[in-house]
Amino acid sequence: MNEIDAVVYSMGPSEFLGVNEPDKWCVDAVGGRDKPFMRIHTGGATGLSAAQAGFHHVAAGLFDAVLVVGADKVRECKDSQQVLNTIWDPLYERQFGLTTITMAAFQAVRHMHLYGTKEEQMALVAVRSWGNALNNPVAHLKGHITVDDVMMSPYYCWPVKKYDMCPSSAGGAAIVIVSGKKAMKLSTRPAWIRGCGEVANTVFLGDQMGGRAQMDFADSDVLAMAATAAYRQAGIRNPVKEIQVAELYAPFTVCELSMVEALGFCRKGESGRLNEEGFFNMNGEIAVNPSGGTLCANAIAITALARVCDGALQVMGKAPPKMQVKNVRNAVCTGEGGSFQFHAVMVLSADYY
Amino acid sequence: MNDGMTLRGGWNVEYNYAVGTTGKKFFDALIEKKIIAPKCSKCGLVMLPPRSFCERCFVPAEEWVEVGREGTIQAFTIVPVKFESLPEPPYAIAYVLLDGADTALVNFIRKVDLSDLGAAAKKLSIGKRVRVVFEKRRKGTINDFHYELIETGQARRQRSKK
Amino acid sequence: MSHRVAILGVGMTKIEGAKKDQKLDDMVFEASSKALADASVTREGIDSVVISGCDELDGRCISSMLLAMPAGAYLKDEIKVTDEGCYGVILAAMRLMTGLFDLSLVISWCKTSEAPVSDVMRMRWDPFYHRGFGMNHITSTALMAGVYKSQYGIPMDIPARVVVKNRKNGARNPNAHLQRPIKLSEVRSSPVVSWPLRALDCAPESDGACALVLASARKARELKRDPVWLAGFGWATDSYYLGGRDLSKLRSLGIAAGMAYGMARIKNPLKEIDIAEISDFSSYHELMVYEGLGFCRPGRAQDLIKEGLTDMEGVLPVNPSGGLLSSNPFTASGLFRVCEAYLQVKGNAENHQVQGVKRALAHGSSGFCAQGNAVFILSR
Ligand SMILES: [Zn+2]
Numbered sequence: 017m018n019e020i021d022a023v024v025y026s027m028g029p030s031e032f033l034g035v036n037e038p039d040k041w042c043v044d045a046v047g048g049r050d051k052p053f054m055r056i057h058t059g060g061a062t063g064l065s066a067a068q069a070g071f072h073h074v075a076a077g078l079f080d081a082v083l084v085v086g087a088d089k090v091r092e093c094k095d096s097q098q099v100l101n102t103i104w105d106p107l108y109e110r111q112f113g114l115t116t117i118t119m120a121a122f123q124a125v126r127h128m129h130l131y132g133t134k135e136e137q138m139a140l141v142a143v144r145s146w147g148n149a150l151n152n153p154v155a156h157l158k159g160h161i162t163v164d165d166v167m168m169s170p171y172y173c174w175p176v177k178k179y180d181m182c183p184s185s186a187g188g189a190a191i192v193i194v195s196g197k198k199a200m201k202l203s204t205r206p207a208w209i210r211g212c213g214e215v216a217n218t219v220f221l222g223d224q225m226g227g228r229a230q231m232d233f234a235d236s237d238v239l240a241m242a243a244t245a246a247y248r249q250a251g252i253r254n255p256v257k258e259i260q261v262a263e264l265y266a267p268f269t270v271c272e273l274s275m276v277e278a279l280g281f282c283r284k285g286e287s288g289r290l291n292e293e294g295f296f297n298m299n300g301e302i303a304v305n306p307s308g309g310t311l312c313a314n315a316i317a318i319t320a321l322a323r324v325c326d327g328a329l330q331v332m333g334k335a336p337p338k339m340q341v342k343n344v345r346n347a348v349c350t351g352e353g354g355s356f357q358f359h360a361v362m363v364l365s366a367d368y369y
Numbered sequence: 370m371n372d373g374m375t376l377r378g379g380w381n382v383e384y385n386y387a388v389g390t391t392g393k394k395f396f397d398a399l400i401e402k403k404i405i406a407p408k409c410s411k412c413g414l415v416m417l418p419p420r421s422f423c424e425r426c427f428v429p430a431e432e433w434v435e436v437g438r439e440g441t442i443q444a445f446t447i448v449p450v451k452f453e454s455l456p457e458p459p460y461a462i463a464y465v466l467l468d469g470a471d472t473a474l475v476n477f478i479r480k481v482d483l484s485d486l487g488a489a490a491k492k493l494s495i496g497k498r499v500r501v502v503f504e505k506r507r508k509g510t511i512n513d514f515h516y517e518l519i520e521t522g523q524a525r526r527q528r529s530k531k
Numbered sequence: 532m533s534h535r536v537a538i539l540g541v542g543m544t545k546i547e548g549a550k551k552d553q554k555l556d557d558m559v560f561e562a563s564s565k566a567l568a569d570a571s572v573t574r575e576g577i578d579s580v581v582i583s584g585c586d587e588l589d590g591r592c593i594s595s596m597l598l599a600m601p602a603g604a605y606l607k608d609e610i611k612v613t614d615e616g617c618y619g620v621i622l623a624a625m626r627l628m629t630g631l632f633d634l635s636l637v638i639s640w641c642k643t644s645e646a647p648v649s650d651v652m653r654m655r656w657d658p659f660y661h662r663g664f665g666m667n668h669i670t671s672t673a674l675m676a677g678v679y680k681s682q683y684g685i686p687m688d689i690p691a692r693v694v695v696k697n698r699k700n701g702a703r704n705p706n707a708h709l710q711r712p713i714k715l716s717e718v719r720s721s722p723v724v725s726w727p728l729r730a731l732d733c734a735p736e737s738d739g740a741c742a743l744v745l746a747s748a749r750k751a752r753e754l755k756r757d758p759v760w761l762a763g764f765g766w767a768t769d770s771y772y773l774g775g776r777d778l779s780k781l782r783s784l785g786i787a788a789g790m791a792y793g794m795a796r797i798k799n800p801l802k803e804i805d806i807a808e809i810s811d812f813s814s815y816h817e818l819m820v821y822e823g824l825g826f827c828r829p830g831r832a833q834d835l836i837k838e839g840l841t842d843m844e845g846v847l848p849v850n851p852s853g854g855l856l857s858s859n860p861f862t863a864s865g866l867f868r869v870c871e872a873y874l875q876v877k878g879n880a881e882n883h884q885v886q887g888v889k890r891a892l893a894h895g896s897s898g899f900c901a902q903g904n905a906v907f908i909l910s911r
Contacts, residue, residue, distance in 0.1 A: 027613075028593070029586065029592040029593055030586065030587065030592075031586075031587075031592045034378055034654070034658065035654065035655070035656075035657055035658065036587045036651055036652075036654040036655040037585070037587070037613065037614055037655050037898075039613070040655065040768075040771050040897075040898045040899070040902055040903070041655075041657050041771050042771075043768050043769075043770060043771050043902070044770050044771055044772065048768050049768065049769060049770050050767060050768075050769070050782070050783065050786055051767060051768065052765070052766045052767055052768075052787075052790070053766070053767070053768035053903065054612050054613075054618050054621065054622065054766070055612065055613045055614070056610065056611065056612055056613075057586070057593075057595070057611055057612075057613050058593075058595060058610060058611050059593040059595070059596065065610050065611075068610065069610065069612070069622060069625075072622065072625045072626050072629055073625055075625075075628075075629040075630075075631070076534070076624075076625035076626075076628035076629050077534070077628060078625065078628070094453055095452055095453035095454075097452045097453070097455070098452060098453040098454045098455065099592055100592070101452075101454070101455055102590075102591060102592045103591065103592050103593045103596055105418065105591075105597060106384070106386045106590070106591070107386060107388060107392055107418070107510075107511065107554070108418035108474075108475075108511050109418075109475060109511075111510070111511055111512050112456075112462045112475055112476060112477060113448060113452070113455040113456040113460060113462065114462070114475070115452065115455070118446050118448065118462065121446035122444040122445075122446060122464065125444050125445060125446065125495060126443075126444050126495070129494075129495040170449075170450070171447075171449055171450075171486055172448070172449075172450050173446040173447070173448050174446055174447040174448075174449070174486050174489075174490050175446075175490070176446075212631075213608065214608050214609065214610060215606060215607065215608060215609070216580070216599045216600075216604040216605070216606070216607060216608075216609035217605070217606065218424050218600055218605060219596040219597055219599070219600060220418065220472060221444070221464060221473075221475070222417065222418075222443070222464045222466075222472045222473030222474055222475060223416075223424075223472040223473075225443035225444055225464055225466070225473050226441065226443045226466040226473060227466050227470065227471040227472055227473065228414060228471040228472075229472075230425070233444065238606065241606065242608075245608070249631075353593065354593055354595065354596040354599075355596055357596065357599070358595075358599075358609070376658055376659060378658045378662070381650075382587070382590075382646075382647055382650045382651060382654065383647060384590035384645050384646055384647070385644070385645050386554075386555075386590065386645055387549075387550060387551045387552075387553060387554055387555070387642065387644070387645060388551075388554060389551075389552060389553045389554030389557045390552050390553075390557075391554065391557060392554055420556065421554075421556070421557045421560060422557075422560045422564075422601065424600040424601075424605045425605060427564070427567075427573075427574040427603060427605075429560075429564075
């Protein structure tokens with residue numbers, strides 16, 4: 017802890033935990049006392065935003081070693097969707113029982129409408145994630161499930177079913193970001209932060225459908241913008257060829273289909289079919305969520321930070337044996353927050369240049 | 370009530386959200402059975418829910434226009450399960466692009482048989498026309514109206530009238 | 532600093548008790564529009580938006596969802612830091628210093644009139660060991676004031692004079708919430724709210740939003756501006772558990788100030804700083820801040836007050852704007868301090884301008900008993 021110069025605390029909505037500004041409570045537990053300490057909160061994107069903030073601490077030239085850390089216990093509240101209803105506007109939106117599940121349903125019906133995506137194609141995302149999670153000792157949910165299991169699971173908000181959704185989890189995560197000089201001393205194979213991007217969209221879903229929408233709610237176009245920035249910094253021209261692993265903050269199956277399109281892994285509307293062809297499997301073109309991802313564990317405040325952890329482990333070759341993808345040079349990690357409006361991207365690389 | 374491993378506690382914090390002059394104007398119009406929307410002075414975007422500025426042009430939106438009482442479904446869902454403190458299931462909600470507005474507005478969509486989810490989802494598909502139905506007693510809140518489907522024959526009749 | 536950071540402009544709403552004519556986003560839009568206008572830049576040119584607020588006071592569990600857009604972040608790189616607005620300046624400055632960004636908008640807001648502040652503060656305590664005692668922001672500040680008072684034997688007139696000074700200054704600031712100057716006798720006779728604090732010893736609760744435009748040195752040069760420079764900044768936090776802290780001192784403020792002074796190469800703050808805008812949650816707190824900032828030795832802040840050194844006419848005027856004792860939009864208060872310090876260095880503070888300000892200090896604070904502190908040095 018003496019070598020840590022500053023701490024960034026990754027904490028999303030505090031209402032699940034039932035303690036306001038829990039960062040202040042946890043200062044002592046993360047060794048923040050007497051140090052520069054700040055909390056980042058961008059909803060579900062929090063962990064990735066916090067990792068970026070930690071990167072900015074070091075890249076600004078102010079610090080040599082920064083700890084980015086957080087923890088969450090989403091299950092300590094009675095019903096997380098009761099809390100998540102209060103992310104919506106009290107004058108115009110809350111009254112209609114909006115939650116994050118309704119939001120996913122709206123994205124799903126639009127993806128189905130625009131691209132003919134099938135419920136079964138979304139279900140397959142869950143099947144793959146649960147299977148991958150079997151290799152991840154810290155995943156919350158895991159198992160051999162089938163498309164039928166997903167299809168037979170109860171609807172929560174049509175067309176979103178139980179197995180299309182992430183769980184409410186408890187967990188913590190941390191990363192240490194150090195300057196290049198220090199990294200060379202400490203490790204022979206660190207994960208280099210090569211690119212960052214984060215873009216905000218309007219909160220209003222209704223601005224992104226029909227009328228004069230500048231982008232469609234079915235698509236994660238702001239993720240594409242954030243990825244473009246991160247890829248440019250990282251020198252990535254052809255993501256399919258150059259990226260081997262994607263750890264995505266996709267809390268619902270439809271989100272993942274939308275996101276892989278935005279990340280340039282395929283064209284809009286193609287993800288459902290490519291997913292069926294195994295394109296995103298462990299041994300596919302790009303392994304998407306080898307960890308099982310957000311569908312298998314969602315301790316909201318740190319889920320996106322866990323994506324960075326898992327991406328870094330892959331790049332460093334330190335993932336659990338069966339979870340490790342071979343020859344990973346680049347991994348892309350994402351976070352998504354708010355009304356699917358905040359998208360953050362980080363490209364991690366085994367190569368300094 | 371403690372089991373030794375957990376401690377029960379509540380939140381119970383209440384707020385008074387300021388509506389602001391823009392919100393008040395919109396809600397006052399609802400009482401008069403009108404849906405009005407601010408229009409961007411630069412790009413002309415007609416925005417619902419109402420806001421005092423255009424996010425895209427970053428200029429105040431001071432002009433108001435009345436939008437139509439019919440519109441098109443842009444997205445919908447049906448909720449068959451009960452969540453703590455949220456409406457009693459089943460219910461359907463939809464984003465509807467009202468005629469004359471440029472952004473869709475969410476509300477309940479009522480009078481649809483929700484007993485069979487698959488059948489209900491077919492009825493509510495994107496592109497279907499709905500009408501605004503005002504409540505008898507209006508209080509100047511977003512619940513002063515809801516949407517109802519316009520049955521196909523009916524829609525054709527009404528459109529030909531125009 | 533290797534990469535310097537410039538401040539090009541600020542925007543502030545009037546600070547009031549209850550802004551009912553503005554929804555939260557209306558208020559934020561006003562502040563960000565004013566800052567862009569003051570800096571003579573447009574939203575298009577901004578490449579980094581840093582916003583800061585407190586969800587629990589906003590009554591929205593991800594309040595940046597609504598407020599990112601009035602902060603000008605539509606399709607922009609945007610990030611949110613909690614809870615005190617001035618932390619936004621720190622994060623934005625670091626982002627500019629990386630060389631990845633050039634022009635940043637920093638925004639914070641607070642509408643205490645919409646929130647039950649005391650309940651929200653009570654819920655900051657952990658449910659196991661502290662919450663049961665009903666401690667809120669006032670009582671915890673009083674706890675600290677009580678320790679400080681008895682440690683150094685502070686006569687009652689001293690904190691009262693702090694209140695009189697700040698309220699007198701606030702009366703000259705058209706933006707302030709409380710604009711009526713008050714007399715020593717009024718402070719003395721106001722009711723005790725939590726010993727030793729009397730009602731007038733405590734900051735009010737206000738509504739307001741403010742914003743700043745920051746730029747990289749490169750961008751400031753390119754735009755041919757005569758900016759105010761962010762010459763230094765520092766921040767630090769203390770323990771959550773009050774039992775392990777010496778409540779007569781603001782330990783983390785000392786560390787934050789040390790970092791900021793080091794960056795700005797300040798050795799003798801009392802001499803080298805021309806004005807300070809500090810977060811005075813109570814009159815006693817202002818005294819403790821003097822000591823944390825190294826304006827004097829521990830326990831001697833009372834001398835600065837006795838000798839009038841921090842009056843408008845003194846060697847180091849503190850809170851020419853009236854400070855928090857005149858206006859307190861809670862978690863935005865620290866960012867308001869940075870805005871006010873900017874106005875002083877720029878010479879734009881009108882009626883509450885101090886003459887010849889070359890270097891100003893701004894201070895923000897958050898958490899129970901000022902757990903976290905941040906210090907900024909602005910200079911010509
Ligand atoms: Zn416009």
